[in-house]
Amino acid sequence: MSGPLSWARANLFSSWPSTAVSLLLAYLLVRGLFGFVDWAIVNAVWSVPGGDTEVCRAVAGSGACWAVVGAKYRFILFGTYPYDEQWRPAVCVALFIALYALSANRALWRRELVLVWLAVLGAIGGLMWGGILGLTAVPQDRWGGLPVTLILATFGIALAFPIAVLVALGRRSNMPAIRWLCIAYIELVRGVPLISLLFVASVIFPLFFPEGLDLDKLLRAQIAIILFAAAYLAEVIRGGLQSLSDGQYEAADALGLGYWRKMALVILPQALRQVIPPLVNTFIALFKDTSLVLIIGIFDLLSAAKTAIVEPAWQGFGIEVYLVVASIYFAFCFAMSRYSQSLEGRLLRTQHQSRIPLPRRG
Amino acid sequence: MKSNDDHAPRRRLTVSLNDRAFRAIAIQVVVVSLVAAVGWYLVANTLRNLDLRGIATGFAFLGREAGLPIAESPIAYAPTDDYGRALLIGVLNTLKVAAIGIVLATVLGTAIGIARLSKNWLLARVSAIYVEVVRDLPLLLQLLFWYTLLQILPGPRGALQPVPGVYLSNRGLLFPSMVWDRAHLAILGLAVLGLTLTIVYRRFARAAQLRDGRHRPVWPLACLLMVAAPAGAWAALGLPVEIDVPVLKGFNFRGGVLVSPEFFALLFGLVTYTAAFIAEIVRAGILSVSPGQWEAARALGLPTGLILGRIVLPQALRVIVPPLTSQYLNLTKNSSLAVAIGYQDIVSIANTTLNQTGQAIEGIAIIMAVYLSISLSISLFMSWFDHHVALKGR
Numbered sequence: 001m002s003g004p005l006s007w008a009r010a011n012l013f014s015s016w017p018s019t020a021v022s023l024l025l026a027y028l029l030v031r032g033l034f035g036f037v038d039w040a041i042v043n044a045v046w047s048v049p050g051g052d053t054e055v056c057r058a059v060a061g062s063g064a065c066w067a068v069v070g071a072k073y074r075f076i077l078f079g080t081y082p083y084d085e086q087w088r089p090a091v092c093v094a095l096f097i098a099l100y101a102l103s104a105n106r107a108l109w110r111r112e113l114v115l116v117w118l119a120v121l122g123a124i125g126g127l128m129w130g131g132i133l134g135l136t137a138v139p140q141d142r143w144g145g146l147p148v149t150l151i152l153a154t155f156g157i158a159l160a161f162p163i164a165v166l167v168a169l170g171r172r173s174n175m176p177a178i179r180w181l182c183i184a185y186i187e188l189v190r191g192v193p194l195i196s197l198l199f200v201a202s203v204i205f206p207l208f209f210p211e212g213l214d215l216d217k218l219l220r221a222q223i224a225i226i227l228f229a230a231a232y233l234a235e236v237i238r239g240g241l242q243s244l245s246d247g248q249y250e251a252a253d254a255l256g257l258g259y260w261r262k263m264a265l266v267i268l269p270q271a272l273r274q275v276i277p278p279l280v281n282t283f284i285a286l287f288k289d290t291s292l293v294l295i296i297g298i299f300d301l302l303s304a305a306k307t308a309i310v311e312p313a314w315q316g317f318g319i320e321v322y323l324v325v326a327s328i329y330f331a332f333c334f335a336m337s338r339y340s341q342s343l344e345g346r347l348l349r350t351q352h353q354s355r356i357p358l359p360r361r362g
Numbered sequence: 363m364k365s366n367d368d369h370a371p372r373r374r375l376t377v378s379l380n381d382r383a384f385r386a387i388a389i390q391v392v393v394v395s396l397v398a399a400v401g402w403y404l405v406a407n408t409l410r411n412l413d414l415r416g417i418a419t420g421f422a423f424l425g426r427e428a429g430l431p432i433a434e435s436p437i438a439y440a441p442t443d444d445y446g447r448a449l450l451i452g453v454l455n456t457l458k459v460a461a462i463g464i465v466l467a468t469v470l471g472t473a474i475g476i477a478r479l480s481k482n483w484l485l486a487r488v489s490a491i492y493v494e495v496v497r498d499l500p501l502l503l504q505l506l507f508w509y510t511l512l513q514i515l516p517g518p519r520g521a522l523q524p525v526p527g528v529y530l531s532n533r534g535l536l537f538p539s540m541v542w543d544r545a546h547l548a549i550l551g552l553a554v555l556g557l558t559l560t561i562v563y564r565r566f567a568r569a570a571q572l573r574d575g576r577h578r579p580v581w582p583l584a585c586l587l588m589v590a591a592p593a594g595a596w597a598a599l600g601l602p603v604e605i606d607v608p609v610l611k612g613f614n615f616r617g618g619v620l621v622s623p624e625f626f627a628l629l630f631g632l633v634t635y636t637a638a639f640i641a642e643i644v645r646a647g648i649l650s651v652s653p654g655q656w657e658a659a660r661a662l663g664l665p666t667g668l669i670l671g672r673i674v675l676p677q678a679l680r681v682i683v684p685p686l687t688s689q690y691l692n693l694t695k696n697s698s699l700a701v702a703i704g705y706q707d708i709v710s711i712a713n714t715t716l717n718q719t720g721q722a723i724e725g726i727a728i729i730m731a732v733y734l735s736i737s738l739s740i741s742l743f744m745s746w747f748d749h750h751v752a753l754k755g756r
Contacts (some may be wrong), residue, residue, distance in 0.1 A: 012483055176390075
């Protein structure tokens with residue numbers, strides 16, 4: 001016996017409690033959906049000619065004002081980057097997405113990929129800063145929006161990676177001084193919230209350097225994010241190092257390899273391959289966490305969205321703007337999380353090795 | 363791993379970079395002195411910069427008058443109090459939202475984790491979508507969203523009333539409270555006594571069941587001792603009850619308990635966000651119990667609720683507790699985002715303090731020390747729990 005009726009009987013109405021739950025959920029879903037459609041489509045205002053937001057105020061509460069998105073999307077996406085030059089951050093966003101897509105391809109997981117990353121990140125830096133190849137120079141305090149979010153997350157993970165490998169190796173080293181330094185670093189960073197590190201970056205970093213050497217605010221936040229990501233990544237990589245059997249270490253010793261050659265040729269290539277799914281999860285967490293730079297006044301995507309609705313004419317339409325920004329964050333994170341899940345499944349199937357017990361971080 | 367050198371007879375004292383032991387010492391000395399040198403350089407620069415700006419270091423500012431207003435505080439506070447007390451209130455506010463958040467997130471997360479494994483297709487799908495959507499959005503965005511949503515709610519005059527007596531408006535969530543009466547103390551004492559007696563009887567019933575195999579239900583006695591007895595006492599004392607229901611007077615409400623929009627948005631955001639992660643942990647924990655355990659329990663004729671409560675969850679706990687601990691730590695650290703929506707936790711008050719006094723290093727050191735001690739306490743408690751409760755009888 002098959003067909004939709006028997007499916008429904010088995011999966012929705014198998015018992016009285018189950019039927020009650022199904023009916024209640026269906027009722028709430030349908031009601032919520034109708035309410036949302038009414039608000040977001042039927043009663044919505046899509047544009048306000050001449051920027052007069054009175055039409056929007058008239059429907060406030062019963063209909064969405066999407067006009068705010070039409071009026072502000074360039075600001076939300078690119079912040080205060082000079083208007084005529086905004087094709088440059090747009091190209092950067094495209095380059096970032098291409099870089100992610102390229103790195104997701106397992107056939108391309110080779111040493112050359114590092115060179116591709118260096119080249120693309122260099123090109124992005126050149127495009128954003130300008131001052132070369134006839135591009136006008138744009139100072140960092142004009143950068144904003146989505147490119148800043150992508151820069152903070154991607155440069156954060158890329159530059160944290162080599163530090164994290166060294167710290168993870170240091171944490172498993174048999175030299176006590178090195179091991180304790182690494183443990184102290186990891187536990188200190190993981191024990192405090194990211195926002196306190198960002199405060200350090202914004203108010204204490206300037207005190208660290210001699211008079212006259214002023215680091216840019218964005219650069220300081222980037223350093224804090226790198227140091228933060230490195231501690232979490234180091235724990236992920238340590239999981240990979242621990243998952244290898246002792247036989248791998250002993251075999252490398254038996255071949256007479258020194259420490260660095262043992263690590264570079266035998267241990268790390270296997271360990272890093274193991275940790276790619278949790279590494280993607282760390283990147284997702286970092287991608288979301290970059291939004292915290294809002295609190296120290298850096299113009300990332302969320303910060304630009306929050307600023308866009310400060311203007312009196314558009315005040316009160318935060319929900320619409322936040323929904324749009326949420327869908328951008330969701331698109332990136334959902335794609336990466338799906339990728340990480342499928343990769344995990346494939347690595348499990350091909351290697352028959354135990355999963356590394358590192359859940360996604362909040 | 364032991365090297366052969368350890369057992370070599372009459373080792374010569376070698377001072378050569380080819381000697382493993384010497385090289386290890388040399389490397390450590392070099393690394394530690396490098397770290398110390400960088401640290402010394404930064405500290406020296408900092409001291410010079412502070413000197414140039416005329417900022418005196420030290421914690422003397424804690425005794426000065428704060429003059430900063432605090433909207434909600436669990437202990438008495440006036441702006442004329444000192445910075446030390448203001449910061450203490452910040453710590454208490456952080457602990458308050460973290461403690462309530464941890465309890466609620468655990469309950470909600472466990473429910474959603476079990477719901478994801480439900481045989482009911484609709485329930486399982488809705489839970490899965492909830493988990494995926496909530497995990498893929500930045501927490502700060504969610505907090506701002508909920509806070510904005512609360513702000514555009516109607517004012518007290520048009521307040522929503524989801525349940526009679528409970529009002530939701532742009533002033534926050536308002537619900538009725540009970541006025542405390544001395545008779546309530548006796549009733550509460552009776553309930554506590556009942557709980558203690560029930561636990562004692564449950565121990566006895568368990569032990570007796572192990573001896574003769576007869577199941578002695580605990581719930582009739584539990585009902586009698588914890589519900590019927592206090593209710594009887596309440597009736598005997600003449601049903602004293604006075605409920606303070608919020609009523610609209612002019613432009614605002616009077617009476618009831620008010621949950622501020624800041625606290626409500628922060629708690630709601632933290633709980634719904636962390637619950638999504640806890641749900642995944644609970645689900646993985648339940649899946650880690652082998653299907654044979656389910657089958658054996660079903661073969662014994664146990665109902666699903668008992669199987670989950672007595673067989674599966676106790677075993678799943680061993681997988682669940684370690685990652686759950688890190689979620690509790692995350693929730694506590696994430697409560698620092700309060701500063702973005704104006705709930706006055708330790709970060710928010712320390713931030714105001716350092717802006718007013720210029721004591722940046724001290725302010726941030728206080729924030730970090732508070733979170734490090736909270737993290738350490740939760741880790742210690744959970745490892746105690748892990749050893750003494752979760753693994754009992756194994």
